[in-house]
Amino acid sequence: MTSWRRILQVAMGGAWVVAAALTGPITTRAADSDLARLIEAAKQEGEVHYIDALNQPKTQTLLDRAFRQKYGLPDSFKFTHTLRGTGEVVASVQQEIKAGQHTIDVVWVGAPAFFKAAAKDGALLPYLPTEWKRYEGSVKRGGIEVDPPNWVVPAAYAFVPVWNRKCPGFANVHIRSWKDLLNPAFRGKSQIGDVRKSFTFAATWSGIEGTLGKDFMPRYVEITEPAIFFRTEESLQKVMSCEYPIQPWQLSGRVYQRVQEDATLDLGVAWPEEGVVLLGVPMAIVKGSKHPNAAKLLVEFLLSEDGMKAFITGEGVFSLREGFQVPAAVKKFTPDVASVKTMPVNWSALTIPEVRRIQGEFRKILRVD
């Protein structure tokens, strides 16, 4: 009996080894052949166009190079990128969906409410990237809303206070808490992101309200009388020139980018103790895209290790890819996402009507039209 059991065990073990040996390579081969087919189809389509609100020209250069290299895309392959503000990205895509005229293949923007509405409307092309499983864990831990295969969220960012220590009166500024921003010395020297034009600013407003109370933002506005800027790049320019030396909602990645260009800058970045609002940046393929295979290949690339490396090296934001090694230069400004304390946001409640309500409140408090 014992010998029979022993034989059976050995036989089963052998079968498992054979099965593992066979199925492993077969699965890999199958994925490889799918990818090879996708690459060929993408080459046939000859171009892909994505729109986003984040990637700077330098980042796009890095992505372009890595994308071509990874898949052996020819020089004739057209890789187009459009950079617009969050609201403008949404407007452009909505415009094309309504008109049934598609020039944009992939949309990547921090506006989950738009993706929810578009998915509900059947305006997105469902596609589950093979690398998505490497993201699921950190997406879940970060409480980030996703809806694969309609849309996935491979990266995130957070708005944090940034100031220029070189500006008069700012050499000794230290921000540890959001409450440190309620400083009369910042009156007329501070800024605020334009909630009227951005889902991500609206979400940050909502998160701050939830954690610090409804009266925090009105107090900040009353004490500092901030100027309103929409684009983080323009806003950081105002910080750098000392025109408006402090901005409570800036991307640490933008500071990283500027310091890469000019090491003499002395910009402070704070990660307040109450936490930050972690803003996932959803990505989807537009249904009706003229280059669906090239769009799928681009999504595969952006979620791959190589794509993520090029993207994070360029933008300095959070990667949600598990096990991703954040470059040391980025880490100085943007820590590992797992170490960041987050403020809770009820994402499912942050629908388009709710965003409009927050925008209305912003208008009222800022006394702006």
Next chain:
Amino acid sequence: MAVRRRARAWLGTEALLTGGTGVVVAALVLIPVAMLLYTSLRVEEFGEAPYFSLEKYTEFVLSPRILRSIGNTLLVSAGATLLAGTFGTALAWTHARTNMPGRRLLEPVTLIPFFLSPYVGAIAWSYLAAPRVGLLNGWIRGLLNLSSDPLSVYNRWGIIWVLALFFTPVMYLFVTGSLRRMDPALEESARTSGSGVFETTRRVTLPLVSPAIFSGAILVFVSCAGEFGVPLALGTPYKIETMTTQIYNLTGGSAIDYNASAALSTVLAALTVTFIFIHRRVVLPRAYTTITGKGYRPSLVDLGRWRYAALAFNVFYLLMAVILPLSAMFLVSISVRWEGRFEPGALTLANYSYVFTYPLSARAVWNSVKLAAAGATICMVLAMLVAYAIHRGRGRGRALLDFVSSLPVGFPGIVLAMGILITYIRTPLYSTLWILLVGYITRYMPYGQRMVSSALLSLSPELDQSSRTSGASWLTTVRRISLPLLKPGILAGWLLLFVIFLREFPISVLLYKGGLEVLSVAVWYFVEHESAVRAAAVAMVQVLLVLVATILFRRLAGTDELSA
């Protein structure tokens, strides 16, 4: 026989070309206007079934925040008109009717702002008078030992100031034309009756040119109400919205609402068209006949010592409108970084090198030149045919064609762009340079038509008639008689449109897509996405291109082609 003759007349080259052009022009103008109105009434939320309603007018346009934007629009337009009216009239009078020194030298420079982009002017003024980092603020603070900033352009006054500086030449052109055509005998009579210089100016000269002043003021008011770049740069970040910035916000914000945008566009268009209507019906018929049959040359008023004060005022205007803003822009463009002070030790041409090598800006220069050349050419061909149909044609619809073709003058660029976007979004024109071209042609064709019309009206119709009675066809007559005589006017019109298209902003910013950027869009893009120093460099490239084209225009046309 008579039927055949009539058919031949109907199907002849002249009828086909002018009639066809009339239909094309009417379609270009009327369809976007109709679509705008239709969209304002057809409410359509993303993902929901559309329905017809007046709610965008009754609830949205009449909401307090939009009413405030309308109020801001009226306020800054009125303020800018008042200031530009004062500057423009004073400059016109000193140039046309006084012995101010250096008049000939100063006139071409005084008109430079007419050709520049007000949006670029607003950015330049932000380098001069921004809080803390404005160059002028720094100089004045140092000079007077002040602890706070004496100037700021980030308010309604700043918007009024910049608008006024850039629309002063419009007033100047209206008034100077009228002053130069005025019979000096009227002033001489007043003076021989004992009136002094200023008394004569106040009681005789100004009343005589008042229709020109009102005409200029209405055009400036309408242009300011439709201006988008200046309030975008100086108002929006500082809580001041106008109708045009709200229209733009509604097409690009997260609270995107095309129906509301169309409704607000319709209201703005109604406002501006009303003013144009008032101008045509009330102001134009009141123009006094100041030209008599006898040959004359207006005598110049001797200002005595005041002529230096007049010169100082002219130099002050040039400093504010041309020298200081362009110098500031240039200094920023050659700086390594911009921190509100010029550092002679940290100069670079790298920003220019970046502008010419970065794909977006390099593409923008090329797109602008292509669009400007093609747009100006098509506009002038259409303008010539329309002008011919109106002034030389025999068709019944001439008055109607005149009205329809000049309608876009009353429509702010951003409003017409909104109509064009809605109209062509479902066509292959969408997301191509062609839609921008259509936008440019629709909005600016009347400018070209005006240039051709004035040249055509100065030609006697007998020249055409003689050619036709000698047996030449209509086409031969146009080719061999009219075109050679109209050539200077057509070339001047072409160059004027070329310059306007090089700096066009409101239509471009609403209609462009990735890859279709033009120079003004590149300036805006660099302001929002790049650094101040690179934004200044791309703006300087635009200014230089515009100035070269302007010099060519002046060589070909002189000031008279622009005068009203």
